[in-house]
Amino acid sequence: MTASEALLLQRFWQGDQASFEALFLTHYPRVYAILFRLVGTREEAEDLAQDVFVQLYRHPLHPSREHNLAAWLYRVAMNLGYNALRSERRLATRRAALAGESNAEAQPASFPDPAAETMRAEERAQVQAVLSQLPPQQAQLLLLRQAGLSYRELAEVLGVAPGSVGTLLARAERAFAAVWEKRSGT
């Protein structure tokens, strides 16, 4: 965390809303991007990203302790995202939304070809199905790494030693490849 971010956290702790805004604007895009990878729909990723910052708003990080705000946000995002995925209701909504989006009503400019979009939705569902078969830590590691987190950030978010990230990542990739292969082969 940069010195200026520590200062923003301290000011926010003291009630300064402008500091909260600055922190939000800095971190929101990546929090959203991570959640989108996890839940797969824009609407739900937006809702959950909002929830992450509502948690920060209600529970400001104490300035006397050293915090990695980004790691905290990603950890909360992962927890909220997985809770949402676990919920049957959300799951049903998500499926409906995915099906709806695959009907090409939402983004005609980006995906003019309905067939291509359907294929894309199927591929996504396949990747998510593979991830759901991995232990949560492995799935999270893959998603967060894919979203561009450094090993140090990954270690903080997942609560593991930085030196073990390479090993865990290689293991998660091997597990992913194995499940993928098994699914493709059947």
Add this chain to the structure above:
Amino acid sequence: MSREDGLLRAYLDHELPPGEHAALDAHLATCRVCQSRLEELAAQATLVGNRLAILEPTGAEVAPSARQAWAHLQHRVAAMRRAEFTWRERLDTTMTKLFTGRWRPVLVGLAALVLIVTLFSLEPVQVAANQFLGVFRVRKFAVISLDPAQVQRLRDLEASVGASQGFPFGETKTLKEPGKPQMVASVDEARAYSGFPVRLPGLLPPGVDGPPVLRVQDAGAGQMTVDRAKAQALLDAIGRSDLQIPAALDGATIEFTFPKSVIADYSGPVGLHLIQVPGPSVNLPPGVDLAQLGEIGLQAVGMSRDEARRMAGAIDWHNTLVIPLPSDMASFQEVSVDGVTGILISTRPQANRRSQVSHSLMWAKNGIVYNLTGRSDPANLLAAANSLK
């Protein structure tokens, strides 16, 4: 998988410290086995990366502008603040509810109690020293100040789980439904029905009219089986994803009983409400270390690790009802009442609120817990409490 795979994987991502990277470079130049393994890992990483790339948001899925999202968040924050004010208005009745004769508040009160005292930890190292059934019985009170932000989160949580679903961190079973409070005609009848010596104030504060309406609430009992996944979700929901529930707690059963209670309601401009009940008790599974549970519970309600440790060490958890109090809504002090030490809780005056300041006394004597609440000033309330007979 060997550690070497981890080193090679980190090497691929340029995540090794410079010295280690250079050393591995040199090693790879001469070691064909490691070169070959590196290629395999690189191929695997590429394959997985390509598959995962499909999850990236594109086109209309890309994040809305952070500015737009910020505007949306501001609306939510404003709504939260409005809800908080509504909740403040309800606080006047909170203390009353803690011991009032309805099942739901009993459940909520005990939920708060169990949340704080017993919820979150079973420390394996403590098991050997605690191979007995721990019995928790209320004899004393301790008040902890809650961060208002945390209060809001707990309130949201209560709203989201709803009363009918009981504890948000496990499965509950009502062992005995207490039913509706029964009105009784006299103190003697209340005593006969409740089975404990019922006392009433001999001296009423100005603005309080007697005689009281007396009701007896039958006993209730319930049982909760901890569901670790639900409890962890609860911690996540209140923003404490950093606290971890030990696997050993999963499936633990906690039983609680709430004995018959007697409620006396006085009318008059300032009103007076007296509840007396033999100390509610909670039976814990073997091996539960209350101080450690308390420490985690205190963190869950917003304390820092150090504060929680200090506080947990100072509380006699086996006998103390811990009352979480929002620091911006009420204050508390220890007082001498009815010959013992009790707690006086006073709501803070709220700007632009119609509600008046109220005070609530809580104390325990001879195994009976008393709660006396009213809008009288504290001196008059204390005088009434001291006149119980």
